[in-house]
Amino acid sequence: MSKTNGKDADGPEPGKIRETASQGDAGHRTKGKETEKKAEKKAKRSAKKAAKQEARTRRLDDHPPSSAAWARAADAGMGTAPSLSPHRHPRLARAAPGIVTVEPGTRFALASVDADATGGLDKAEAKAALADERERIKALQEKLYAEHARSLLVVFQAIDTGGKDGTIRSVLEGVNPQGCRVWSFKVPSAEELDQDFLWRYHARAPGRGLIGVFNRSHYEDVLVVRVKGLVPEETWRERYGLINDFERLLTLSGTTILKFFLHISKDEQKERLEARLEDPDKHWKFDPADLTERKSWDAYRTAFDDALSRCSTPYAPWHVVPANRKWARNLMVARTIADTLEAMDPRFPPAREGLAGLKVPD
Ligand code: AMP
Numbered sequence: 070m071s072k073t074n075g076k077d078a079d080g081p082e083p084g085k086i087r088e089t090a091s092q093g094d095a096g097h098r099t100k101g102k103e104t105e106k107k108a109e110k111k112a113k114r115s116a117k118k119a120a121k122q123e124a125r126t127r128r129l130d131d132h133p134p135s136s137a138a139w140a141r142a143a144d145a146g147m148g149t150a151p152s153l154s155p156h157r158h159p160r161l162a163r164a165a166p167g168i169v170t171v172e173p174g175t176r177f178a179l180a181s182v183d184a185d186a187t188g189g190l191d192k193a194e195a196k197a198a199l200a201d202e203r204e205r206i207k208a209l210q211e212k213l214y215a216e217h218a219r220s221l222l223v224v225f226q227a228i229d230t231g232g233k234d235g236t237i238r239s240v241l242e243g244v245n246p247q248g249c250r251v252w253s254f255k256v257p258s259a260e261e262l263d264q265d266f267l268w269r270y271h272a273r274a275p276g277r278g279l280i281g282v283f284n285r286s287h288y289e290d291v292l293v294v295r296v297k298g299l300v301p302e303e304t305w306r307e308r309y310g311l312i313n314d315f316e317r318l319l320t321l322s323g324t325t326i327l328k329f330f331l332h333i334s335k336d337e338q339k340e341r342l343e344a345r346l347e348d349p350d351k352h353w354k355f356d357p358a359d360l361t362e363r364k365s366w367d368a369y370r371t372a373f374d375d376a377l378s379r380c381s382t383p384y385a386p387w388h389v390v391p392a393n394r395k396w397a398r399n400l401m402v403a404r405t406i407a408d409t410l411e412a413m414d415p416r417f418p419p420a421r422e423g424l425a426g427l428k429v430p431d
């Protein structure tokens with residue numbers, strides 16, 4: 070983005086106008102003075118306009134021209150890329166204890182997080198607390214829906230068997246289905262592949278008043294796509310910045326974004342895959358392709374580490390949830406969603422005027 074350097078886009082610099090005006094004809098003093106006054110007024114107007122323009126530019130400069138800056142900052146481990154100005158900052162809540170939020174602009178590694186962590190909870194307490202969090206979510210969702218002004222997008226990513234389906238089922242139990250949309254993203258269709266990679270996600274972003282849930286998301290396009298080499302490296306590499314831009318667009322349009330990475334260990338995945346094989350009621354969930362994907366565990370880890378580092382921004386940070394223990398995972402996610410909704414502070418719209426004296430006819 071270029072700065073204006075105090076120049077008015079529509080006219081010459083204020084100083085120049087004055088210079089020209091003062092070169093009036095000496096024989097026409099009165100006329101000359103009038104011209105001078107007019108020129109002075111014009112110069113003042115131009116200066117005012119230029120100052121306004123500069124202020125506007127400065128405001129725009131508060132936002133990174135391209136959010137690729139965050140991806141680059143993460144690679145360099147700087148944590149210093151430009152941030153959104155406070156007045157446009159979404160209202161985010163601190164993640165629940167136990168969750169590790171990736172510091173924007175820093176290098177992050179999943180290896181640093183213990184997948185067994187419980188956030189200091191015990192199982193019985195967590196179950197009771199989950200019921201309370203669900204109630205909070207339910208009550209706040211009603212207000213968000215009634216307010217019809219903003220939205221919440223909750224993104225879930227994980228390795229296969231990581232628990233995305235189970236978390237969604239547990240945490241959103243009891244919310245009004247009318248105010249909630251859950252989307253599960255699979256291998257893109259031919260139609261979707263004919264569009265830009267964000268097309269299908271943008272079309273499903275939650276509208277005003279809604280909670281949208283992405284079970285897998287636009288991150289697949291830098292995860293499975295990268296690991297399986299479905300597009301050339303230069304294509305997936307530029308996607309981190311594009312994803313940051315996309316999320317910034319949603320944020321500035323009134324969507325608060327919560328991104329959860331459900332973190333399980335390799336041993337836990339083995340146990341879960343075995344459980345699916347052993348229990349006939351879970352056979353439908355067993356996809357033999359998961360065994361092939363498991364062989365790429367390390368490649369997925371590298372891809373996850375990069376996505377979490379490059380796409381954790383101040384406006385849409387990544388939250389890493391230790392997810393080996395389902396009961397702890399559910400509570401951590403539910404609490405963070407409830408706290409975020411509370412920070413958004415949705416309100417019922419004011420009653421229409423004249424309601425006080427109204428009577429419903431028989
Ligand atoms: P599941 O969520 O287990 O039903 O599986 C969905 C499958 O779709 C997974 O294997 C994902 O890796 C795959 N998938 C989702 N999004 C994409 C994408 N953008 N490109 C390629 N594969 C995808």
Ligand code: MG
Nearest residue numbers: 229230356359
């Ligand atoms: Mg699967």
